[in-house]
Amino acid sequence: MIPQFNSKWNLVKNYQNSALGLFILSMGLFKKIVIADRFAIWATQGFDVEKTLNFFEAWATSLSYTFQLYFDFSGYTDMAIGAALLFNIKLPINFNSPYKASDIQDFWRRWHITLSRFLRDYIYIPLGGNKKGNLRTYNNLLITFILGGIWHGAGWTFVFWGGLHGIALIIHRIWKQLGFALNRYLACFVTFNFVNIAWVFFRAKTWGDALKVLSGMIDLNTIAISPNFLHLLNYIDYSPFFNSTGTTNNAIFTTVTLEYLFVFSVVTFAMPNSIQISNLAPHAGKIIFKLNMKWAIVLVFFIFTSIINMFFGSTIPSEFLYFNF
Numbered sequence: 001m002i003p004q005f006n007s008k009w010n011l012v013k014n015y016q017n018s019a020l021g022l023f024i025l026s027m028g029l030f031k032k033i034v035i036a037d038r039f040a041i042w043a044t045q046g047f048d049v050e051k052t053l054n055f056f057e058a059w060a061t062s063l064s065y066t067f068q069l070y071f072d073f074s075g076y077t078d079m080a081i082g083a084a085l086l087f088n089i090k091l092p093i094n095f096n097s098p099y100k101a102s103d104i105q106d107f108w109r110r111w112h113i114t115l116s117r118f119l120r121d122y123i124y125i126p127l128g129g130n131k132k133g134n135l136r137t138y139n140n141l142l143i144t145f146i147l148g149g150i151w152h153g154a155g156w157t158f159v160f161w162g163g164l165h166g167i168a169l170i171i172h173r174i175w176k177q178l179g180f181a182l183n184r185y186l187a188c189f190v191t192f193n194f195v196n197i198a199w200v201f202f203r204a205k206t207w208g209d210a211l212k213v214l215s216g217m218i219d220l221n222t223i224a225i226s227p228n229f230l231h232l233l234n235y236i237d238y239s240p241f242f243n244s245t246g247t248t249n250n251a252i253f254t255t256v257t258l259e260y261l262f263v264f265s266v267v268t269f270a271m272p273n274s275i276q277i278s279n280l281a282p283h284a285g286k287i288i289f290k291l292n293m294k295w296a297i298v299l300v301f302f303i304f305t306s307i308i309n310m311f312f313g314s315t316i317p318s319e320f321l322y323f324n325f
Contacts (some may be wrong), residue, residue, distance in 0.1 A: 001089075010088040019291050020278055021085025026079025026302035027274055031071040033306045037318045039068035042257055047209050055223045060257050065203045066196045067264055070099065072321045073112070078274050084161025097273045099195070102187040106266040107195060118150050137173070140164035151308060151323050152202070157210060161201045168194060188269075 004010055046053060053061060077094040084091045098111035108116045127140040142163065149162020182190065183199025197214070204210035277288045289295055 002151075004089050012088070014088050016291065017085045017088050020289060021082045023082070023289060023295065023302075024078050024085065024274055024278060024297050024298050025082030026306070028075040028080075028082060029301040029306045031075030032045055032320070033309045035260075036068050036070075036072035036075055036321075037309070038260060039064045039071070040318060043068050043203065046213065047203055048205070051212075053212060053216035055216060055219055058213050060261070061213055062196055062200050062217060063261055064257070066199050067268070069199060069203075069321060070268065071264070074274075076320050076322065083273075093275055095273070096275055097268070099192055099268050100188065101191050102184050103191055104165065104172050104194065107191060107225065108165075108169075115148070115151075119144050134173075134177075141169045141173075145169065151163045157201045157204055157207065158214070161198055164201070166199045168198075 017303060043061060043065035046057060046064065046196040050057070050061075074095045081091045081093075092114055094113050096110040098107050101107035101110055124140055124144045129134055129140060143166075145162040145166035146159055147162070148165075149158040149160070151160075152158045181187075191236065197217075200213050201210050204213065272288060
């Protein structure tokens with residue numbers, strides 16, 4: 001960073017950097033306000049308000065938080081990178097489509113890259129890394145990720161979340177040493193679902209909240225689909241899609257929830273990320289973003305939609321999730 005601050009070349013106007021910075025900034029704003037804040041409503045309702053959850057409600061709750069966390073954190077990272085580019089400063093890349101990871105090690109190479117690098121350089125390697133035999137390596141992994149959990153918060157749920165990821169990395173190393181392998185798509189599916197389940201402990205304020213969500217996710221006896229589900233086919237009725245069993249009828253889980261989960265699952269798993277679009281990382285591939293009318297329209301759409309949602313969207317104040325950490 002310091003050489004960039006000292007460079008006189010960074011005092012020169014760079015219209016390519018300015019345009020790219022504004023585009024990435026607007027994309028991050030859109031991720032936060034339009035996507036993450038909407039998922040936050042459903043995640044909060046499921047984790048903090050409802051006393052019990054049926055099968056569909058529990059999965060909608062966990063997935064809503066999984067996507068809320070991703071788009072919130074990825075969004076503010078884009079905003080920081082975009083704002084810095086306006087001044088010709090290039091910040092480190094922090095996300096690279098982590099939910100596309102095919103194993104848990106790949107996930108941590110893509111998720112919160114700067115934190116992963118810090119944990120590696122200042123905890124894992126000083127402990128001995130993988131240079132002192134398998135048992136010591138497993139011990140170092142577990143310690144590193146338990147401390148990574150504590151870094152996020154002084155609570156047993158954070159410790160347990162870190163321990164889960166440490167154990168997953170140990171299992172992954174043993175799996176590779178034994179020469180096993182999964183089909184890539186199946187591997188991505190397993191990795192994503194592990195991460196999704198682990199996020200439940202990360203989000204839950206108490207053990208009871210975590211168990212409430214997890215028990216609903218595996219309780220097939222509570223599958224209850226409202227007759228209004230049929231209206232999903234013609235998009236004319238936004239009555240509750242998730243109809244509680246044994247609880248009050250919860251109108252927060254609607255067809256809109258399902259639509260958001262579907263649309264932004266496609267965005268997350270099938271579309272290029274901001275790094276690929278802007279070619280900010282080495283070997284990211286062909287530059288997709290260019291100074292032309294098409295991308296100008298996309299930029300205006302991001303900004304206009306974000307502003308509309310800021311002033312006419314939810315009245316509930318929404319801070320960045322990582323403000324808590």
